[in-house]
Amino acid sequence: MRELFHEIASSLRNNKLRTALTGFAVSWGIFLLIALLGAGNGLMNSFMGNMEQFVSQTVSVEGWRTSKPYAGYKENRRIELDQRDIDYTEGRDWEGTITGVTTTTPSTSATLTLNGHSAGGWIMGVMPENLEMEKRQMAAGRYINAADVKERRKVIVLSTAHAKELQPQDPEGIVGKWVNAGALAFRVIGLYHTEEQDFRRPTPIPYSTYKGIYDSSDKVESISFSVSGPKNLKEHEAFQEAYVGALKRMHSIAPDDQMGLWVRNGYTQNMQMNKASGIIRIALWILGLLTLISGIVGVSNIMLITVKERTHEFGIRKAIGAKPGDILKLIITESVTITAAFGYVGMFLGMLACEIMDKTVAQRGVNVGFDTIKMLVNPSVGLDVALEATLLLIIAGTLAGLVPAWKAAKVKPIEALRAE
Numbered sequence: 001m002r003e004l005f006h007e008i009a010s011s012l013r014n015n016k017l018r019t020a021l022t023g024f025a026v027s028w029g030i031f032l033l034i035a036l037l038g039a040g041n042g043l044m045n046s047f048m049g050n051m052e053q054f055v056s057q058t059v060s061v062e063g064w065r066t067s068k069p070y071a072g073y074k075e076n077r078r079i080e081l082d083q084r085d086i087d088y089t090e091g092r093d094w095e096g097t098i099t100g101v102t103t104t105t106p107s108t109s110a111t112l113t114l115n116g117h118s119a120g121g122w123i124m125g126v127m128p129e130n131l132e133m134e135k136r137q138m139a140a141g142r143y144i145n146a147a148d149v150k151e152r153r154k155v156i157v158l159s160t161a162h163a164k165e166l167q168p169q170d171p172e173g174i175v176g177k178w179v180n181a182g183a184l185a186f187r188v189i190g191l192y193h194t195e196e197q198d199f200r201r202p203t204p205i206p207y208s209t210y211k212g213i214y215d216s217s218d219k220v221e222s223i224s225f226s227v228s229g230p231k232n233l234k235e236h237e238a239f240q241e242a243y244v245g246a247l248k249r250m251h252s253i254a255p256d257d258q259m260g261l262w263v264r265n266g267y268t269q270n271m272q273m274n275k276a277s278g279i280i281r282i283a284l285w286i287l288g289l290l291t292l293i294s295g296i297v298g299v300s301n302i303m304l305i306t307v308k309e310r311t312h313e314f315g316i317r318k319a320i321g322a323k324p325g326d327i328l329k330l331i332i333t334e335s336v337t338i339t340a341a342f343g344y345v346g347m348f349l350g351m352l353a354c355e356i357m358d359k360t361v362a363q364r365g366v367n368v369g370f371d372t373i374k375m376l377v378n379p380s381v382g383l384d385v386a387l388e389a390t391l392l393l394i395i396a397g398t399l400a401g402l403v404p405a406w407k408a409a410k411v412k413p414i415e416a417l418r419a420e
Helices: 002-014 016-052 083-089 146-150 160-166 207-213 233-250 266-309 311-319 324-359 383-410 413-418
Strands: 059-063 098-104 108-114 117-126 138-141 155-159 178-181 184-192 203-206 222-227 261-265 365-367 372-374
Touching (some): 016 383, 059 266, 083 098, 083 233, 098 117, 155 160, 155 178, 203 207, 233 261, 261 266, 266 324, 266 383, 324 383
Parallel strands (some): 117 203
Antiparallel strands (some): 059 222, 098 222, 108 178, 138 184, 155 203, 178 184, 365 372
């Protein structure tokens, strides 16, 4: 075995160009596979992370403007939800199916001020369940609770961006202080996390407090609730059609008008998102495997050329006593050695490329209107996947060298010596 590896090392040194071409094909295939999978995983992590900010296991309904005339009403009529819609949602028709009904009020613009600093705010009344519904992450303090709503407390929750504008030197220290919202004062009880460039930053106060100060009507901005019963996408879509259809009849909206009510169904969105992410992952693996196959084809072509170039050499070996098995073992061992060595080089470079992407591209954000999202999040490939891909290429490289090696081992010495 020692002599075999010494002979292989000598062969590789004497054929540097051939070795370099074979090694490049192997390394390039593994490198592209790992880099592609890493970028794909980063894209999927970004996709899933950003969608989690908007998708929750709740259904939300808001009034919108109609797009079609109906029942004597003109198009572009503003639909406002009210207590009647809340009572219907909580009623017997949906008993056992709809639970956890919560509402929010319309927003009222107000200028927030504290010690000479100011910030623009949109005050809205919420229930405690709004925290989970909107997927808010608390940065300090707490959110609106049931006691705040029951006692109509004058408390407010700000965004971290508001806090930085109102108290730049110590944003989190604003919790517990009183801020002015127009002519009224509210005590800050908590901060929820938001990016500075994110314009979607309401300032929640208790629902009952808002109704007592800004709006005494029974109008509401949205109705949100959880659903139990439907188990799959088809059943959830059927439920939504039935529920929204009933609200449309209550507000005289055309049955085929898709604009009268705006519905966000977190259940169906989540199912569709999981389906889409699965398709994307399959597509990434197909592209990766095609890339790997291109590397295998490159290795196969080079091995065929290598065996053809060395036919004369194999004839000499057989003429002086080498057995077919010796020729076969020599070619296969050389193929495995080149594929393994350069395969791990490609794996290392691919993992390094993922680290570079994580430190560069993954740190950049893309402005999409009212929000900023990261292009890539943790673009990496598990070590097990990288090793499995490298092992697959090594096996493929071995099989690629097997066919030409078998032909070379079977050639007669006299025919091999005649080869040029």
